[in-house]
Structure formats: structure tokens, C-alpha cells
Amino acid sequence: KNEVEQSPQNLTAQEGEFITINCSYSVGISALHWLQQHPGGGIVSLFMLSSGKKKHGRLIATINIQEKHSSLHITASHPRDSAVYICAVRQNNDMRFGAGTRLTVKP
């Protein structure tokens, strides 16, 4: 059983649209991470959450610990947001990754 499930797997949007990517997990965690993987393969950490909500620029991440669910929102999406967005959960010193959501934003 996959401990971290992301949806959708693929998402295509028009520039300017509001984007939501979802992550559900089945294990008890100490933190949840949202990562961005660029087409070249590099990984950038976007957020680390253990409760509530965080905002950075056009990105917003929320987590509901009781429901074991997190969302990543992108407002006013732009073609440069095109990437794979990965949810990862930390259990002790281990980290479990989702399969990623491939986002394509068209101009």
C-alpha cells in the first residue's frame, strides 16, 4: 500500500488558473513537505508543515492532521510553475515520498 498518495497524477492548466494538488497519507507523521522537481531533475523544498497553513508568494500549503491530508495551491499560475510537485512525509528520521503531480501550465 502506498503510504503517500497524490492527486491528480497529471494536471494541465491555462496561465492564470488556480491550481490545487492534493496529498493524502496513511501513517502518523511529524511533518509534511512539499517539493518541486524541475524538468532537469533538481529538487527544491517549497514548504514544511506540521499544522495549519503556510504561504509563500503565490504558493499556499495547508495540512489537516486529523484527516491526514494536505493541499498545495498555486494562485495565478504561470508557465514557469510547470514542474513535478512532490509531497513527502517525515516519520522519525525517514521520509516517504508521493509519486508526484506533473503540472503543465500553458501560456
Add this chain to the structure above:
Amino acid sequence: EPEVTQTPSHQVTQMGQEVILRCVPISNHLYFYWYRQILGQKVEFLVSFYNNEISEKSEIFDDQFSVERPDGSNFTLKIRSTKLEDSAMYFCASSPVRESEAFFGQGTRLTVV
């Protein structure tokens, strides 16, 4: 801005050979990690390292893998006898404390032929 640096960016090796992947974590970080991503698959945790010892490792991290912090700045992953299935992108990451964002290097693409 401080960053995690990995070398080489691409390594090709013959099956059965030993490889060492190198990482320079951010200087004031205390926790270090290795992850791998086989082409087309999700990222997988290999090992975490703190206070000069392994603090957690996954099932993937078997006896053919080892990690070392030889000199206080480098953090290395050694694969003793590479197999074809070791071909993957290997990412190093570091964080200042355990429960904080991790900073990732750009990865080393290992190709075993």
C-alpha cells in the same frame, strides 16, 4: 545563498565497480540525507546521518552502501559493487535541525553499464 553541492553531476561506471558520490552540505547544517530516484519512479529515502553516525536507513540501504563524513565538509555515499539496478539519480540533502526543511543538491545521475 548557501547551497548543497553534489559531484559529479553524471557518473558512468561498469557493473561491479565501486563508486563514490560526493556531497558538500550547507556548512551549519547538522542532518544529512541521501535519496535516490530511479528514472520514472518516485524518490526513495536511503539514509540519514547525524553526529557522525547513521540515524536511520531504509531497506534499500543494504551492505553494499555506506556513508561517510570524512572531513567535516564532505558527505559521501559509496556503493561497493554496483549493479545495473543501481542506475538512478542520487540526491543529497541537508537540514539545520531534524524537523526543518531540507535543502537538496542538484543530484548525481549514476549510470551502471
